[in-house]
Amino acid sequence: MQQYFLELEASASIPPTLVSLSQGDSHHLLTVLRARTGQEIYVVHQGQRYLARLVGERAGLAQLEVIQRIEVDTELPIQVTIACGLSKNDKLDTIVQKGTECGMASFQPLSLSRDVVRWKDGKSIQKIDRLQKIAQAASQQSKRLVVPRVSSLKTLDQWLQSVDDYDLKLVAYEEEAKQTTSYSLRQALSLGQKGQKMAIVFGSEGGLTQEEVDQLRAKGFITCSLGRRILRAETAPIYALAAISYQFE
Template sequence: MEQYFVKETIKQGLFEISDKEIYKHVATVLRHRIGDVIYLVDENSELFESTIKNIDAENKLISVETVKSDKPSTEMPIDVTIACSLSKKDKVEWITQKSTELGAKRIVFFNSKYSIMHWKSNVVEKKMLRLQEIAKNAAQQSKRRIIPEVIYLKDISELNKFTEDLKLIAYEESAKDGESSILAQSLNKPHNSVVCVFGPEGGISSDEVTDLESNGFVSIGLGPRIMRAETAPMYFLSVLSYSYELNSK
């Protein structure tokens, strides 16, 4: 049963879907009919089982009867932000899609010394709109209750302003030094929010790491194998989910 995000607050009862994209998908692509059930998530992250009552083809409106769902939330109990150095278009899109599936709340892309790509200021807005759309679609598909926010930072140093409880850097040099316990130690303590920074293929420069460390970030290793820049955030998010959602402590 598919799920859509609407921008309004839904109250139990009749609700009119005004989003033309949802109309297109429900009425034209999937050819739903009166009586079919879809799920809607409103601006308050509430999930509603919604039975189609009317399809107005002329005005592209769908009326549904909504009942609040008692399905448990699919959101992680900790707010997770991943911050990745800019990379090629397909990698950035891929990171956005997979991080959404894996439960990230915020997905940050930043410029750094060895970033594979740099975005000119006149393309940033267009790129961010596209990534935000990818996040929305992935959130709908993976049955999230929120759409992760995609953020662009002109410089890695803007991460210093981040205020998460736990601030980490996935640092290849730490992994090479055999650092293998800080992540597990950190996750064994209670936290409400975490951010982890991932460098480009060429790595974060040691100056950049030093600067982040002097602003409360801690460098961690993610195991003995070298992961590509896009694989490491997936590893991190999977581990967060396991620790907070599956691990029976």
């Protein structure tokens, strides 16, 4: 069944019995899907899912009657922030889309020393907006109850000023795969618990410098290996989220 997120004020409550979809979602439902009066869909507001029925159109907006609240929980039992360096082409699109499907709570793009891509100041806001829209679409497709927040681009120094509230902080570091005494991802995840907040950092194609790893360690990050094989920049976060899902769900 199709699902959409309602664009109501955060303080708004449901009912009201009648609600409207956004212009973009109305176009998708009425024009692309050719929905007819009486068709039932899911709508989500403030992390709650509701069953609703299409009752008409007004000024191009789909009008829905809210029928009942649906008790369901589709979120990971641990809040995961994925922090990544800037990768080439559409790799960040893939990370945000698939990361959303796998349950990440937020995404933090980082400007790192070995990034092969640099965002110009005038383009950064546009790129963040694009990634946020990708997260929204992926949340609707995967029937999430929340849309992951895509934060503005930060340097590692800037971001590390705001990481103290994370309960578990990990950094995927390929050099750890060469160490017999290193933490595996499984061992690192065993330090976490349901209900906690976790951050996990990944480099871009060029990886992380030793200085960056030392900075992260100084802020309480634990370096861990994702296994003996070197994963692509766009694969590593999804691999980690799958392991997190297996560990905590």
